[in-house]
Amino acid sequence: MQASPVPDKAKLPVHVAIIMDGNGRWATERGQNRSKGHYEGLENAKRIAGAASDLGLKYLTLYVFSTENWKRTKEEVGYLMGLIRSHLRQEFAFYKEHGIRLKCIGNRSGLPEDIQKDIEEAERDTASFSDLTLVLAINYGGRDEIVRSVKKIVAEHKDENSVTEESIQNHFDVPSLPDVDLLIRTGGEKRLSNFLLWHASYAELFFSDTLWPDYTKEELYRTIADFQKRSRRFGAYDKGSKEENKK
Secondary structure (H helix, E strand, O other): OOOOOOOOHHHOOOEEEEEOOOHHHHHHHOOOOHHHHHHHHHHHHHHHHHHHHHHOOOEEEEEEEEOOHHHOOHHHHHHHHHHHHHHHHHOHHHHHHHOEEEEEEOOHHHOOHHHHHHHHHHHHHOOOOOOEEEEEEEEEOHHHHHHHHHHHHHHOOOOHHHOOHHHHHHOOOOOOOOOOOEEEEOOOOOOOOOOOOOOOOOOEEEEOOOOHHHOOHHHHHHHHHHHOOOOOOOOOOOOOOOOOOOO
């Protein structure tokens, strides 16, 4: 079996984002309840976060729960909230071991009050760690984040000239979060699903057929190695080419 390519640590993407798709299908294929898939998906999120930190990535954002996920059954939403709650309360040792600073994006006001408090405590307790910033997108929607940002600007009684790309970004949930370099979606689907629409404007996209609980460190590293072979032009053109590249 051929070994997986090893990413060049001198050319790592700064910010990797992952849509962790396929938990429910993973469980269904094994004749198990969807909740089992979500549990295994959370366990794999920890493995991938640890692998990202070990590799030397600086930012990793994981799509945990979208603003659209409330449409799922009451039982499934309740289970997912329970998983989020237990993870935030019990994983300090894991974060400390891997030097992971936790940040969360999303509309916190729409979450249960105890989870809002858990997020604040987890962010505070891990604030001094500096190897990897792990961003959990909880009750998150890309459109929602942009709308909330503009509303914050309006609330500050700014005139229309104050609504700029810079001011919108400065009012995001984590204003310092850099643009996404590499966006990965597992599970075989090929869409963004309202994830980091602003931040991923020029992200390189990779789609994996692997269901999220089966996604491995080796596949992550292989994808990053493939990313490093791409030429990123950000709407410009390759001076070595005779034709201008389209945006």
